[in-house]
Amino acid sequence: xxxxxxxxxxxxxxxxxxxxxxxxxxxxxxxxxxxxxxxxxxxxxxxxxxxxxxxxxxxxxxxxxxxxxxxxxxxxxxxxxxxxxxxxxxxxxxxxxxxxxxxxxxxxxxxxxxxxxxxxxxxxxxxxxxxxxxxxxxxxxxxxxxxxxxxxxxxxxxxxxxxxxxxxxxxxxxxxxxxxxxxxxxxxxxxxxxxxxxxxxxxxxxxxxxxxxxxxxxxxxxxxxxxxxxxxxxxxxxxxxxxxxxxxxxxxxxxxxxxxxxxxxxxxxxxxxxxxxxxxxxxxxxxxxxxxxxxxxxxxxxxxxxxxxxxxxxxxxxxxxxxxxxxxxxxxxxxxxxxxxxxxxxxxxxxxxxxxxxxxxxxxxxxxxxxxxxxxxxxx
Numbered sequence: 001x002x003x004x005x006x007x008x009x010x011x012x013x014x015x016x017x018x019x020x021x022x023x024x025x026x027x028x029x030x031x032x033x034x035x036x037x038x039x040x041x042x043x044x045x046x047x048x049x050x051x052x053x054x055x056x057x058x059x060x061x062x063x064x065x066x067x068x069x070x071x072x073x074x075x076x077x078x079x080x081x082x083x084x085x086x087x088x089x090x091x092x093x094x095x096x097x098x099x100x101x102x103x104x105x106x107x108x109x110x111x112x113x114x115x116x117x118x119x120x121x122x123x124x125x126x127x128x129x130x131x132x133x134x135x136x137x138x139x140x141x142x143x144x145x146x147x148x149x150x151x152x153x154x155x156x157x158x159x160x161x162x163x164x165x166x167x168x169x170x171x172x173x174x175x176x177x178x179x180x181x182x183x184x185x186x187x188x189x190x191x192x193x194x195x196x197x198x199x200x201x202x203x204x205x206x207x208x209x210x211x212x213x214x215x216x217x218x219x220x221x222x223x224x225x226x227x228x229x230x231x232x233x234x235x236x237x238x239x240x241x242x243x244x245x246x247x248x249x250x251x252x253x254x255x256x257x258x259x260x261x262x263x264x265x266x267x268x269x270x271x272x273x274x275x276x277x278x279x280x281x282x283x284x285x286x287x288x289x290x291x292x293x294x295x296x297x298x299x300x301x302x303x304x305x306x307x308x309x310x311x312x313x314x315x316x317x318x319x320x321x322x323x324x325x326x327x328x329x330x331x332x333x334x335x336x337x338x339x340x341x342x343x344x345x346x347x348x349x350x351x352x353x354x355x356x357x358x359x360x361x362x363x364x365x366x367x368x369x370x371x372x373x374x375x376x377x378x379x380x
Contacts, residue, residue, distance in 0.1 A: 001047025002267035004245040006198045009147060009169060011112075013079055013246050015239055016264040017050035017200070018043050020062045022250035031058055031065050039257045040069050044078070046261045050246050054083040054117060055102060067106035080108065083117035083151060086127060087353075095132050099139065113200075114145040115172060118298065118355050120154035124162045133166060151202065152184055153296075153355025159184040160191060170245070172200040174294070176210060177237045177282045179203070182292060183356075193243040200246040201238050207294035207313075209285075210234040214321045217281045224274055231256075232263040233270075237278050240269040288322070290315045290370075291363050292356045299350040299360060307339035308350060308360055315367040324374040331371055341368040 002015040018040060024032040040051075053066045063082060070078060082102055089095050102111070114136065116127055127133060139145045147169035152159055163171060171192055173184040180186045192199045205211050211231035213221070221233055238247050251257050270278070293312035302308055318327045330336070341364035350360045 001261075002239070002264045003047075006170065006245050008196060008198060011079065013050045014048045014264070015245075015247055015267065016043075016048050016235075016260055017052050017081075017246040017248040018048050019202070019248040019250035020051065020053040020066050021057045022252045023058060023062070023065070024252055031061055033065060035254070036065065037069050039251060039254055040066075042254065042257050043251075043261065044073065046265065048261075049078045050081065050248075051078055052081040052113075052248050053106075054115075055085045055088075055098060056117075063102055063105040067108060071107060075108070079112040080106070081113035081115065082106065082111055083115040084132070085117050086119055086123050086132075087117075089127070089130065089132065092131050092135060095130070095135055099144075103144070110144050110146065112146045113170065114139070114148060116150040118153050119150050119162065120152075121158035121161055124150075124158075124165070128165075149200070152188075154183065154357070156184055156187050159188045163188075163191060163195060163197060168197050170198040170200060172202055172248075174203040175199075175201045175238060175241075175244075176204050176206050176234055177278045178206050178210065178285055179292070180282070189241060189243065198245045199241075199243050200248065201244050202248045203294050204238040204247050204249065205231050205234045206292075207296075209289075209316065209320065212317070212320075213281070213285075214323075217284065220277050220281060224277060229259055231259060233274070233278060235260065235263050236268065236270050237275070239264075239267060240275075285320060288319045290319050290367060291358050293358060294356065296355060298355055299353045302344075302350060303347065304343050304345055305338055306341065306343050306364070307336070308364070310339065311341060311364060311367060312358075315363075315371065318371060318374065324371075327371070328375075332375065341365065 003012050004015050005012045023036040026032045051066060051070060053062045055063065070080065084095060084098060088098065136145065136148050140148060149168055149170040149172060151172040153174060173188055175189060189199060213230045218230060221230055235247060238244055249260050251260065291312060293309055293316065295309040295313055297309050299308045314327050314330055318324060344361055344364045346361040348361065354360060
């Protein structure tokens with residue numbers, strides 16, 4: 001298993017981190033615990049020692065599940081990360097209550113990596129004003145958390161200010177070969193490297209988009225390595241950046257775990273010709289997708305029942321593949337009509353919740369128009 005050392009922290013982590021955000025589900029929508037535990041056990045047995053969860057994942061059940069699984073392993077054998085949901089924090093007492101609840105869910109005495117979850121400039125200012133960072137420093141001095149960081153989905157200017165305004169132990173950004181100029185992007189990665197603040201990467205496969213490339217793009221990759229998956233190329237692209245210490249993968253199946261383990265067990269940085277091909281694919285895909293939704297579900301639930309991330313996943317899949325047949329069965333499923341774009345009232349409640357700053361009502365309208373035309377046999 002490829003490892004990286006946080007030089008400033010004196011800890012070593014597996015380059016592959018297990019993200020407990022997209023665990024397999026039962027038909028009832030709860031975590032399929034036997035399957036998920038099998039996945040985690042395989043990853044840990046193979047050398048993965050960084051486990052990432054968060055307060056809201058899986059409707060608030062991810063932390064408890066992760067804690068139950070990790071109780072089987074010696075506490076010092078793994079690095080555990082979880083996050084403070086800043087959007088639920090309006091007072092110092094809120095932060096204290098949530099953190100104590102997290103320790104209870106996890107059944108742990110401490111958390112290794114503790115993050116302010118999905119902050120932007122305004123949220124950072126609010127957390128400072130409420131004394132949250134001072135509180136986290138107190139927890140650190142008490143040994144209840146080891147390292148303080150944040151996850152980020154806003155604009156570069158916010159990232160630069162936040163990174164420069166506090167002595168962070170690490171930062172977590174969305175980074176992949178599609179998002180080099182989005183959010184923190186390459187400029188943010190280089191800034192963190194310059195400031196010697198270790199980088200953890202989320203969404204390396206962009207919510208699964210880079211694991212499902214259209215035939216013309218897959219052909220380009222197969223010319224490099226006919227046996228490698230498109231997901232492995234995306235992960236290798238991120239891992240070829242030396243200041244990235246952990247790459248989080250939100251795995252949903254045992255097959256995904258196995259494929260990722262193959263990538264990181266005998267890790268190979270990209271060669272120059274491989275970088276060139278991925279840059280070409282990235283340019284093409286950026287010109288195709290409807291928007292940058294990653295399926296994080298921060299916008300959910302919609303008060304009117306619209307499945308916002310589900311719809312955008314469908315729309316982006318259609319656009320990337322430029323093939324209506326890829327989405328026909330799902331789009332024409334009448335049992336899902338109450339979750340489709342026409343149900344949207346344009347109330348705007350979802351817009352400020354989106355870490356990608358997507359005009360959700362506007363894009364739902366665009367999606368409806370494009371797929372309605374496609375259903376009638378017209379080209380996009």
